[in-house]
Amino acid sequence: MSNVSSARLKARYAAERRFRMLGLAAVVFSALVLAFLLVTMTANAVGGFKRAELRFPVDLAASGMTVDPASLSADNAIAQLEAAGLPDIVAMAATKALGAEAAAEVDPQAWRELAKRIAADPQLLRGTVEAELPASDDLASALRGDGASESLKTIAAKLQSEGKLAQAWDPGFLSRADATGPQAVGIWGALKGSMLTMLITLALAFPVGVLAAVYLEEYAPKNRWTEVIEVSINNLAAVPSIIFGLLGLAVFLWIFPNYRSAPLIGGMTLALMTMPVIVISGRNAIKAVPPSIRDAALAVGASRVQTVFHHVLPLALPGILTGTIIGMARALGETAPLLMIGMRAFVATPPEGFTSPASVLPVQIFLWSDEIDRGFVERTSAAIIVLLAFLLVMNGLAIYLRNRFEKRW
Numbered sequence: 001m002s003n004v005s006s007a008r009l010k011a012r013y014a015a016e017r018r019f020r021m022l023g024l025a026a027v028v029f030s031a032l033v034l035a036f037l038l039v040t041m042t043a044n045a046v047g048g049f050k051r052a053e054l055r056f057p058v059d060l061a062a063s064g065m066t067v068d069p070a071s072l073s074a075d076n077a078i079a080q081l082e083a084a085g086l087p088d089i090v091a092m093a094a095t096k097a098l099g100a101e102a103a104a105e106v107d108p109q110a111w112r113e114l115a116k117r118i119a120a121d122p123q124l125l126r127g128t129v130e131a132e133l134p135a136s137d138d139l140a141s142a143l144r145g146d147g148a149s150e151s152l153k154t155i156a157a158k159l160q161s162e163g164k165l166a167q168a169w170d171p172g173f174l175s176r177a178d179a180t181g182p183q184a185v186g187i188w189g190a191l192k193g194s195m196l197t198m199l200i201t202l203a204l205a206f207p208v209g210v211l212a213a214v215y216l217e218e219y220a221p222k223n224r225w226t227e228v229i230e231v232s233i234n235n236l237a238a239v240p241s242i243i244f245g246l247l248g249l250a251v252f253l254w255i256f257p258n259y260r261s262a263p264l265i266g267g268m269t270l271a272l273m274t275m276p277v278i279v280i281s282g283r284n285a286i287k288a289v290p291p292s293i294r295d296a297a298l299a300v301g302a303s304r305v306q307t308v309f310h311h312v313l314p315l316a317l318p319g320i321l322t323g324t325i326i327g328m329a330r331a332l333g334e335t336a337p338l339l340m341i342g343m344r345a346f347v348a349t350p351p352e353g354f355t356s357p358a359s360v361l362p363v364q365i366f367l368w369s370d371e372i373d374r375g376f377v378e379r380t381s382a383a384i385i386v387l388l389a390f391l392l393v394m395n396g397l398a399i400y401l402r403n404r405f406e407k408r409w
Contacts, residue, residue, distance in 0.1 A: 041381055041388075048382025051170040051183050052140035054106055055163070056097035058114065059128045063089045069122030077119035078112060086118075087111045090131065098164060102155055105139035107183060135165065137181040137375060143167065146374050173382065177350050178359065178367075182375025185368070187383050189350040193263055193343075193358030194332060194390065196351060200267020201331050205274040206324055210313075212275075213282030213320070218308050237276035244273040245340030253341060261342040264354045269337050274327035281323020285316035318402040325398035329391055335362040361387045 065084045072080065090111040094103035110133035118124050135143070142148035142156035143165060159165035176186020212233075220226045248269030259265050289312050297307040338344070344363050351358035359367075361383065368380040 041384055044378055044381035045385040047144075047167075047378035048380070048385075049170060049173055050167045050378075051173075052135040052143045052165060053132045053168045054094070054098065054102070054110075054135050054139075054159070054165055055130065055132050056094055057128050058090060058093040058131045060089070060118070060125050061127050065089060065125070067125065069125055072119045072122045078115045081115040081118060082111075086115055090114060090133070093131070098159065102139075102159055102164075105136045105152075105155070107134040107136055107181075109184070110134050132168065134183045137183050137373060139165070140183050140375055141373070144374065173379075174386075177348055178346060178364065179348065182371075182373050182379050185376075185379055187361070187364065187386050189347055190359045190361045190364035190383070191386060191390070192350045193266075193347075194360045196263035196354055196358065197266040197270065197338075197360055198328060198332060200263055200354060201270040201274055202324075202328060204268060204271035205278055205327065208271075209275045209278030209324075210282050210320060212279045213286060214308060214313065216279070217283045217286045218304075218312070233276050233279050237280055239273075240336075241273055241334050242336040242340060244269055245337030247272060248337060248341045259355050261345050261347075261357045261359075262355045263351060263358050265341050266338050266343055266358075266360065267354075269341055270331040270334060273334070273337065274324075274331050277327035277330070278320070278324050281326070282316070282320045285319025285323070286312060288319060289315045314405065318406045321398055321401050321405070325394060329394060332391060332394070333362055333387070335366050338363050339366075361390065 063085075065081075065086065067080055067084045071077075074080075091103065091106070094106050098106075113133055114129065114131050117129070138148055138152060139156055142152040143160065145153065148156075156165060173186050174191075175188050176184070177189030179185045216226070216230065220229075248265060252265050252268050253260055256262075256265060293311050293315065294307055297311045298304075302310065338360055343359055344367060345357060345359070347357050347359050365380055365383045365387065368376045368383065
């Protein structure tokens with residue numbers, strides 16, 4: 001081999017090594033960015049799953065409260081306990097155990113948590129209960145050491161040293177709805193709204209998208225009109241999501257004006273955005289089925305419809321499901337189109353159905369991120385973790401279904 005050829009060979013090998021190193025560096029950089037994001041978000045979210053609680057005994061046996069324990073099995077148990085003076089009993093017990101200044105920092109609605117415990121176990125009325133009730137937002141800020149007066153920080157430090165104030169895990173964060181203070185907010189209302197919205201989106205986008213893909217790939221004639229439709233669908237997949245929000249605002253809310261901010265309207269709007277993705281992925285999956293499958297089915301006497309629905313579509317289903325879950329994941333994280341149709345309203349109760357006012361996880365995160373109180377920063381990170389977990393569940397389900405129906409040939 002001549003010197004020139006040897007030099008060229010070394011140069012090609014060197015270029016290949018540089019390319020491999022650049023590719024490896026890109027993968028490592030991406031992994032580091034993802035790890036940084038997850039670690040930072042998880043570290044902030046840990047505080048979001050906690051709340052500041054005041055702990056003090058409540059002597060219910062000596063309180064003089066006259067409530068028939070048998071009647072607490074009724075739906076109005078909390079109202080009965082309120083009428084019997086439970087809020088005042090809790091306030092007096094807090095004053096006795098914590099002092100007047102600290103007792104004023106018990107959340108005004110905290111007695112309801114004790115009322116739920118009593119309704120679940122009426123035997124508590126015969127003894128002393130160790131109450132663990134949420135503190136006010138100001139005392140929670142003082143416990144974190146930010147945004148509170150020095151006197152309140154002093155009270156918080158004293159209570160913490162005595163074991164009467166502490167950060168505790170807040171399982172109610174996953175079961176409550178939105179509220180005005182960070183101590184009382186929960187994610188269940190937005191999570192349920194997201195689930196209902198995704199159900200509507202899937203119910204509309206999947207069958208329409210799959211049928212459109214089957215028709216365009218198997219039945220549609222190849223002419224200019226078909227090409228226009230195909231190009232339009234490809235362009236729709238790249239249209240900014242807020243355009244679909246404007247369409248939903250102009251069309252769906254004009255048809256259903258009383259369902260503003262309902263999962264029904266949100267799901268219909270997101271279905272418009274998701275449908276082109278399902279059509280494109282469906283067509284590619286159907287196109288990937290070997291022609292021999294169609295030829296074999298037709299050769300044994302199957303009709304065109306039987307060939308498509310009994311042989312082609314089942315084999316293309318894993319690819320269709322992959323495209324569907326990608327579209328659904330995009331829809332789950334969208335905020336702009338839902339803001340346009342009014343799903344940014346303050347909704348303090350979880351939606352009861354598809355037509356009830358609701359919020360969704362991305363919008364809830366957007367609203368909390370705009371709050372000044374630092375407590376909302378931690379709650380926002382916790383809500384993002386819930387959203388990521390929801391996405392992981394959806395992706396896991398898609399992977400299972402894809403592997404379940406996948407065929408190799």
